[in-house]
Amino acid sequence: MTVQGYNVAVVGATGAVGEKMLETLSKKNFPINELHLLSSKRSAGKEIEFNGETHIVKEATPESFEGIDIALFSAGGSVSKALAHEAVKRGAVVVDNTSAFRMDKDVPLVVPEVNEEDIAKHNGIIANPNCSTIQMVAALKPIQAKFGLSRVIVSTYQAVSGAGAKAVNELQTQAEAYLRGEEMEANILPVSGEKNHYPIAFNALPQIDVFQDNGYTFEEMKMINETKKIMHDEHINVAATCVRLPFFTSHAESVYIEITEDNISVEQIHEALSNADGIVLEDDITNQVYPTPQSASGKSEVFVGRVRKDLDNSRGFHLWVVSDNLLKGAAWNSVQIAESLIKNNWLQK
């Protein structure tokens, strides 16, 4: 029996997430017939190996999507806004890893472990949530399902790779300069193109993405709004403080939650997490077992540790949630959505 192959386009193939997207497609043996690697005009012409074959990256245009079944977009919001509908017009289903369509009412926003069934409602575009949202809702879903969830207060510890390859390079270059006793040069972080830049090496920057009028950053508002949409509950109170830190890969999150049921023990939360798809419980304080950005990097799962009951609120719990922001936070979640489209026959509308 031969597995049917699909014509797949990867838009933003030369970026940090694009690279992980290709690695993931290969590793998970995604059934590919033709693979089209697309990018901006600037990166067109580059050569990329995939499963032993050399592919030449082409400039993404509306015509690039003729004959494409699945288009994985991760080239920034403006590219998605310009080309996603063109791809849909030509018959492709788009899995978009930018913030362009996430809050659109007719675009499903999906973390398969949480709301896979929403994929069925797509009109050609399915949005991949923000990396920091994905890992949090993946960890909270099994808890919400069993014990209800009324409140989330999260403080994040986010890796520089979330800001792209240039930010990764900036951390490396600054750290080298600092250790040589030289001045650190800051040109990218906290936000590429913003007025001010500050060193990230041996520092912490309480700004990810631009500020909104309400005093929150766009990253914080993404966590707040996307969580409610993915978890199908406008009434969950969500608050977020997002901080960029000097490590390369994997975001960590200190998450305080209030559940709706009372008299629930840490053991019951452990049990709910242990039985959940895509979650690995790493919580054994006697042996100092808890996840860290370094221990989670390169892995597909969401890791949870430090589960403990609040000392004052009997419905309150604290969790430490870590996951690779480029894999579950981006590439792997997108490929999971694509796998689900195929598995459930949701490609054709």
Next chain:
Amino acid sequence: MTVQGYNVAVVGATGAVGEKMLETLSKKNFPINELHLLSSKRSAGKEIEFNGETHIVKEATPESFEGIDIALFSAGGSVSKALAHEAVKRGAVVVDNTSAFRMDKDVPLVVPEVNEEDIAKHNGIIANPNCSTIQMVAALKPIQAKFGLSRVIVSTYQAVSGAGAKAVNELQTQAEAYLRGEEMEANILPVSGEKNHYPIAFNALPQIDVFQDNGYTFEEMKMINETKKIMHDEHINVAATCVRLPFFTSHAESVYIEITEDNISVEQIHEALSNADGIVLEDDITNQVYPTPQSASGKSEVFVGRVRKDLDNSRGFHLWVVSDNLLKGAAWNSVQIAESLIKNNWLQK
């Protein structure tokens, strides 16, 4: 007019905090008659410059405190337990920067901006709170005084210097190894003497100090218990998650609070903080102004930014609090207590 001088002993003079203690005494022109630098047997004999004079560090023994007026202890809890009462017996007032006596009922635990009047109640020992507690309560006090305070949920971003000079050296050595593409060796962090050690360079470790039976670390319990004692309110709900991060100096804190008054604006919180002693408001998001560990290092004040109202709870606010853990978090707060003892004639009981 001559300023009276005092005989001052610094116990732990060769440590990371001891060094800052001497710098601070010098910088603030503390009225010193005789300065005695004391340490463990191992460090005795070292020479240290102070205001242009060379002092030889002597081993701390009970007899070292004969004739001493003020003894500043920062040589670890076991040294304080062994020698603080010996110093008091000989007429010294001890300002102790360890956790040895902090929760003792008859030992005042003091952040001068918050509860200076507690110093008057001392029986020879005044405790300096934990670094992460000091900066938080300093920021919260003006808010509590004006608007009441019922709840605190804090996630910390703590510098390696809080774990001493060996941890500072470990971060430096690991970062150098990583950037050369070599394996990182971990021997100190998260907790010196614990079973397992993990790299801190380009990582985040959700463990500071040892775990307690309730699942919280000792650092987290310090923040919880000390906050209630310093702020004179057992009923404030406090929860903490403490995380060690790869920067050298200054702790940052993402603090969620609930105040008791309703209809308070961010501008009113700003005003309360602006008028408070020892607090610097750095909160202008239009110009990306907020404190960072690097911007706060080497300064005595507590810096507050990112003040914003919770989107669901009208009594909830979020703050970002940063301060130099070796200065306000340790040396400067101790010297402030010593200054207050003199200024208020509280040395003699």
